[in-house]
Structures are given as C-alpha cells and as structure tokens.
Amino acid sequence: xxxxxxxxxxxxxxxxxxxxxxxxxxxxxxxxxxxxxxxxxxxxxxxxxxxxxxxxxxxxxxxxxxxxxxxxxxxxxxxxxxxxxxxxxxxxxxxxxxxxxxxxxxxxxxxxxxxxxxxxxxxxxxxxxxxxxxxxxxxxxxxxxxxxxxxxxxxxxxxxxxxxxxxxxxxxxxxxxxxxxxxxxxxxxxxxxxxxxxxxxxxxxxxxxxxxxxxxxxxxxxxxxxxxxxxxxxxxxxxxxxxxxxxxxxxxxxxxxxxxxxxxxxxxxxxxxxxxxxxxxxxxxxxxxxxxxxxxxxxxxxxxxxxxxxxxxxxxxxxxxxxxxxxxxxxxxxxxxxxxxxxxxxxxxxxxxxxxxxxxxxxxxxxxxxxxxxxxxxxxxxxxxxxxxxxxxxxxxxxxxxxxxxxxxxxxxxxxxxxxxxxxxxxxxxx
Numbered sequence: 001x002x003x004x005x006x007x008x009x010x011x012x013x014x015x016x017x018x019x020x021x022x023x024x025x026x027x028x029x030x031x032x033x034x035x036x037x038x039x040x041x042x043x044x045x046x047x048x049x050x051x052x053x054x055x056x057x058x059x060x061x062x063x064x065x066x067x068x069x070x071x072x073x074x075x076x077x078x079x080x081x082x083x084x085x086x087x088x089x090x091x092x093x094x095x096x097x098x099x100x101x102x103x104x105x106x107x108x109x110x111x112x113x114x115x116x117x118x119x120x121x122x123x124x125x126x127x128x129x130x131x132x133x134x135x136x137x138x139x140x141x142x143x144x145x146x147x148x149x150x151x152x153x154x155x156x157x158x159x160x161x162x163x164x165x166x167x168x169x170x171x172x173x174x175x176x177x178x179x180x181x182x183x184x185x186x187x188x189x190x191x192x193x194x195x196x197x198x199x200x201x202x203x204x205x206x207x208x209x210x211x212x213x214x215x216x217x218x219x220x221x222x223x224x225x226x227x228x229x230x231x232x233x234x235x236x237x238x239x240x241x242x243x244x245x246x247x248x249x250x251x252x253x254x255x256x257x258x259x260x261x262x263x264x265x266x267x268x269x270x271x272x273x274x275x276x277x278x279x280x281x282x283x284x285x286x287x288x289x290x291x292x293x294x295x296x297x298x299x300x301x302x303x304x305x306x307x308x309x310x311x312x313x314x315x316x317x318x319x320x321x322x323x324x325x326x327x328x329x330x331x332x333x334x335x336x337x338x339x340x341x342x343x344x345x346x347x348x349x350x351x352x353x354x355x356x357x358x359x360x361x362x363x364x365x366x367x368x369x370x371x372x373x374x375x376x377x378x379x380x381x382x383x384x385x386x387x388x389x390x391x392x393x394x395x396x397x398x399x400x401x402x403x404x405x406x407x408x409x410x411x412x413x414x415x416x417x418x419x420x421x422x423x424x425x426x427x428x429x430x431x
Contacts, residue, residue, distance in 0.1 A: 009036040017044035017071070024053035031060045039066040044073070046103070051076040055106060059084035066090060067107070072097040081106035091117040091148075096156075099125035101134060108137040114145045122153030122196065132177040139181040143188070150193035150221075151178070164230070168200025175206050183213045193221035195251075200230070201237035208241045219249035219276075229258040239267030249276035253305075259287035269295035278305040280333050289313060296320040301327055308334030314353040321360040328365040330358060 019027075040061065046054055051074070058064065064086050074097060083106040092107065092115040094100045100123050118138065126134075131154075138146065154174050155167060162170070181187065194207070199222065211218070222238075230238075242250055242264065250268070257264070265288065268277065284292065284307060293316035304327055306317075321327065335354055339347055348355060 011037075012039040012041065013037045014041040015043065019044055019050075021049045021053065024050050024057065028053055028057055028060075031057060033060060034062065035060045036063055037061045038063060039068070040064055041068045041070060042072060043070050046072050046074045046076065048076055048080070051081055051103070055081060055083045058086065062086070063088050066093075068093040068095070069097050069100065069103065070095050072100070072103075074099045074103055076102045078102045078105060083107050083110055085110045089115050091115055091119075093117075093119040093121070094123055095119065095121040097123045101126055101130040104134060105137065108134075108141050110141075114142050116145045117148035118142065118146060119148075119150040119193075120152065120154075121150065122156040124156050124158075128174060128177065131174050135178045135181050138178075139184065143181065143184060145188070147188055148191040149189055150195070151197075152193060153196045154194075155198065164198060164200055167198040168202045171197055171199065172202040172206045175203060175210070179206070179210045182210045185214050185216075187214070188216075189218065190216075191219045191221075193223075193251075195221050195223040195225065195254075197225055199225045199238070201234045204237040204241045208244065211241075211244055211246065215246050217248040217273075218246050219251075220247050221251035222255070223251050223278075224254035226255040226257075229256055229260055232260045232263060235261045236263040239263040243267045243271055245271065245273045247271065247274060249278075250274065251278040253278050253280045253282055255282050257282060257284045257288045259285060259291070261288050262291050265292050265295050269299045272300050274299075274301055276303040276305075277301055279307050280305045280331075282307045284309075286313075290316055293317050293320045296327070297323040299324065299326065303327075303329040304331075306330065306332040306335075308332060311351050311353045314351075314357045318353060318357045318360055321357065321364075325364060325367070327361055328367075330361040 015027075016023075040058065042054065058067070065088055067086070067089060068091075070093075072094075076099075078101065081102055086107070089107075092104075094104060097103075100120075120134075138149075155170055158170065182189070182192070192211075197203070199207070211220075268274065289309070296317060297320045309332075332354065335351060338350075342350070
C-alpha cells in the first residue's frame with residue numbers, strides 16, 4: 001500500500017464507514033509523509049482513539065482541496081484535538097454528522113486553513129454555544145476567502161414536537177450567532193444557502209436585518225424551507241426578505257406555494273435587481289400559478305427555472321411574455337429531461353404550450369444577444385481610452401473601471417442593454 005500511495009496520484013480517497021482504530025493505524029503507517037490526494041471523504045465513527053489518527057492522516061495530505069465528513073459519529077471532546085495546516089483546502093463539508101464541532105474547531109482554528117466553501121448540512125448535537133463558536137471561527141479564519149456558505153438543516157434532530165412558530169423562534173436564535181459574520185462588509189460571500197430550514201416570519205426578519213447592511217451581490221437559496229403552506233402574514237415577511245436589492249439569484253425549489261403566497265411573488269416582481277429565480281421542483285396551486293403569470297408581465301428577470309406543470313398551464317406564461325422584454329433564459333428541468341427518452345415528434349406533441357413559451361423567450365434572447373454585443377463593444381471603447389488593450393478579454397478589470405465603463409456603455413446603447421454581469425463578475429472588488 002505504501003508503494004502505491006508513494007507512486008500514484010489519487011484524486012479521491014474515501015474511507016469506509018466501518019474503519020476502526022486498527023484500520024486507521026494500518027493506513028497511517030502505510031502512508032508516506034507526502035501523499036498527493038485532492039479529495040478526502042470520511043464516514044463512520046470517530047472516537048477519542050481514532051480522531052487523532054484521522055487528523056494525522058490528513059496531515060500527510062498537504063494538497064488536500066476538499067474534505068467531507070459524511071454521516072460520521074464523533075464523540076471526541078472539544079479542545080483535545082489538533083490538526084495540521086491544510087493550506088490548499090478549498091471546500092469543507094460536514095453532513096449528517098453527530099457532534100461535529102470538535103472536528104471543525106481543530107481544522108478551522110489553524111490560520112492557514114481557509115476554505116472558500118463551507119457546508120454544514122443537517123448535523124445533530126450542535127448546541128447554540130457551538131454555533132456561536134463556529135461563527136466566530138468563520139469570521140476570524142475564513143472571511144477573507146469564503147465565497148460559498150451553506151447552513152442547511154440547522155435544527156436537525158430537534159423540534160419534532162414543536163409547531164412552526166416555536167421552530168421559527170429556535171431558528172432565529174441560532175441565526176443570531178452568525179449575524180456579526182454575515183453583516184461584515186469585508187466578507188466576500190457570494191452564495192448563501194439556508195435550505196431545509198423552517199424559516200418563519202421571525203427568522204426571515206432576522207435574515208433581512210443581517211443581509212441588508214452589505215450591498216455586494218449575493219445568491220440566496222431558500223430551497224425546501226416551506227414543505228407546507230404558511231399564512232399570508234407570514235409570507236409577507238418572506239416577501240420583505242426577497243426584496244433586498246443585493247440578491248442577484250434566489251432559489252425557491254422544493255417549496256409549497258398556495259394562493260396565500262401572493263405577497264412573496266409580488267415582492268419578487270418588484271425586485272428589479274434579481275437576475276435568476278429558480279422554482280424547479282416547487283409545488284404551486286392554480287391560483288398562485290396564475291398570480292405568478294400576471295407578475296411575470298412586469299418582472300425584469302433575465303433567467304427563470306420553472307416547475308413541471310401540465311402542459312396547458314404554461315399558456316398563462318406565454319400570454320404574459322407578450323408584455324415581457326427581459327426574460328431571455330428559461331428552463332423547466334423536469335420537462336426538459338423528457339427529451340432524453342422521447343422522440344422529437346413525441347415531445348413536440350406532448351408539450352406544445354411549453355414550446356410556445358420557450359419560443360417567446362428565445363425571441364427575447366435574440367434581441368438581448370444583439371444588444372449585449374453592442375454593449376460589449378461600447379465597454380471596450382471606454383476601456384481602451386482608459387489604457388486597457390482593445391480586443392483583449394474583459395477580465396481582471398478594477399471594479400471602479402468596470403462601473404464607469406458600464407455606465408457609459410449603457411448611455412451609448414440605450415437602457416435596454418441592462419445585463420452587465422459578465423464584466424462585473426470578473427472585476428476585482430479590492431480595486
């Protein structure tokens with residue numbers, strides 16, 4: 001085994017759930033001091049005897065980029081573990097793991113271990129003190145690099161006998177611990193997922209308060225947060241959250257929306273900065289579907305993912321598209337997947353209204369594509385005057401230069417050329 005580990009480069013090493021102390025000692029003794037492994041996936045029990053061996057194994061992997069604890073059971077105590085630096089760590093994921101904080105504390109407190117992606121998914125055994133300590137670690141150690149944060153299922157294993165308002169209070173209390181970190185204007189966070197959390201009006205109000213301080217664009221996932229309908233007043237609090245101008249993308253997949261959710265969709269229609277909305281796998285009754293169709297007539301949304309619906313129901317959106325000049329990318333993943341097992345004639349016959357909707361969106365794309373080319377040309381003219389090489393790629397442009405160029409390009413080409421994400425995403429925020 002040692003010869004294999006010394007001579008071969010492995011992209012992924014996955015440790016079997018039944019690995020015991022003897023197995024870990026065997027692996028550690030066979031492992032060279034430097035082992036080229038990019039991804040490490042660990043499952044099973046990590047007790048006081050095996051935890052130092054697990055961390056010792058990781059120390060032999062200085063090139064490790066992804067570390068995933070999946071369905072682990074950790075009974076190590078806080079403070080008794082230490083971890084070597086992982087300077088190349090890009091993604092740290094802890095999923096369905098019991099008592100994960102001692103491991104997280106050992107990894108994150110090493111100053112050079114600064115992942116750009118951190119995922120905490122449905123873990124049990126974390127109390128509010130653990131969440132408070134984790135938030136401080138993220139603020140101190142990871143805010144310089146962290147772009148992608150997922151805090152999913154924060155109440156895993158708790159509140160089974162609680163009603164939605166009691167769960168809302170519990171979740172609001174947990175989110176408060178992350179408020180200081182998320183409100184920092186120095187954070188580079190661009191993707192925040194709070195999926196699979198029972199977000200009620202209190203948690204939504206807290207989240208709005210947390211996110212409104214920073215105006216940097218952000219994608220927010222609220223997927224699977226509402227498996228059952230809420231009252232209209234509660235949806236109003238969600239609506240206030242999704243009105244935030246900094247939200248560039250919102251994921252509402254997997255939720256249940258009835259007619260009472262009108263305040264949410266009306267708020268989405270009023271957010272002119274929104275670039276992408278996903279409703280894939282959402283369940284929408286006929287009343288809210290028709291309301292959403294009316295909202296679509298005024299939305300300035302460029303990109304939309306739809307749930308699977310009976311084909312005749314897409315006609316409401318097709319009619320709405322007669323007044324919509326902005327939507328230029330549309331998918332219904334559940335419908336589009338059927339192309340793989342249906343012939344073209346079968347698909348066309350089964351989905352005429354969906355295809356008509358796609359055709360109306362494609363016409364907008366053709367108009368937008370022409371406008372975008374004129375916009376890019378205008379930007380290049382401005383950047384050329386500012387000393388950038390004409391004809392070169394629009395990358396690594398200082399943010400203030402990008403904004404200046406964008407403003408002048410819009411003036412030169414008209415207000416219809418509003419999509420500037422290509423340049424702004426590649427700009428350098430620190431400049």
